[in-house]
Amino acid sequence: MPTNWQRALAVVAHPDDLEYGCAAAVAGWTDDGREITYLLATRGEAGIDTLDPERCAPLREQEQRASAAVVGVSRVEFLDHRDGVIEYGIALRRDIAAAVRRHRPELVITLNHRDTWGGVAWNTPDHRAVGRATLDAVADAGNRWIFPELTQQGLAPWNGVRWVAVAGSSTPTHAVDATAGLERSVQSLLAHRTYIEVLTDEDPEAYCRTFLTGNAQASAERFGGRPAVAFELFAR
Numbered sequence: 348m349p350t351n352w353q354r355a356l357a358v359v360a361h362p363d364d365l366e367y368g369c370a371a372a373v374a375g376w377t378d379d380g381r382e383i384t385y386l387l388a389t390r391g392e393a394g395i396d397t398l399d400p401e402r403c404a405p406l407r408e409q410e411q412r413a414s415a416a417v418v419g420v421s422r423v424e425f426l427d428h429r430d431g432v433i434e435y436g437i438a439l440r441r442d443i444a445a446a447v448r449r450h451r452p453e454l455v456i457t458l459n460h461r462d463t464w465g466g467v468a469w470n471t472p473d474h475r476a477v478g479r480a481t482l483d484a485v486a487d488a489g490n491r492w493i494f495p496e497l498t499q500q501g502l503a504p505w506n507g508v509r510w511v512a513v514a515g516s517s518t519p520t521h522a523v524d525a526t527a528g529l530e531r532s533v534q535s536l537l538a539h540r541t542y543i544e545v546l547t548d549e550d551p552e553a554y555c556r557t558f559l560t561g562n563a564q565a566s567a568e569r570f571g572g573r574p575a576v577a578f579e580l581f582a583r
């Protein structure tokens with residue numbers, strides 16, 4: 348994984364998308380003094396069956412901020428697209444391009460944009476939409492004529508994104524050592540307490556640890572033997 352960068356912007360659909368794997372890499376990066384910003388398309392308000400969206404949204408926003416803080420991320424932004432029905436389209440591309448121009452990252456991170464997680468597990472429409480729009484918006488951010496209204500708002504084009512790293516890809520190309528960040532990633536996922544408690548009957552901490560350790564171990568087998576977070580890297 349490239350290390351010659353200072354700022355990263357992670358763009359995902361829902362609270363918890365970054366905690367199911369990425370956060371261990373993020374912890375290592377913030378330890379190194381890199382600046383990471385989280386951008387979420389929704390507040391995950393449709394994620395809990397027993398909680399209506401108006402009550403769910405502020406709760407999940409709060410859990411996401413706590414979760415980010417565990418791995419050294421203090422900037423967490425929300426775009427307010429609607430959970431479950433995010434549309435791939437110009438509005439989403441524009442919102443993400445605006446964030447890229449505002450934060451001027453060299454590395455952009457997103458979650459699997461493909462139809463499946465590999466094999467028979469179908470991906471969600473929100474992940475597909477946000478992943479694809481992120482890959483596209485990186486180019487939009489650098490072109491002054493695609494969203495001229497952003498320039499008028501004072502957001503100058505930013506052509507400095509060098510890579511987009513896709514987490515959760517079934518065809519990863521690069522990996523980050525997760526050793527230092529693994530325990531914090533467990534605590535980071537655990538910060539989504541309300542969501543996790545609804546999701547599983549298991550002890551929440553055991554659930555988070557088993558899931559993340561298993562993932563890091565699966566990547567280790569493929570990338571050099573140490574626990575790892577794997578990404579599919581697109582270079583620009």
Ligand SMILES: [Zn+2]
Binds near residue numbers: 360361363364474
């Ligand atoms: Zn999600």
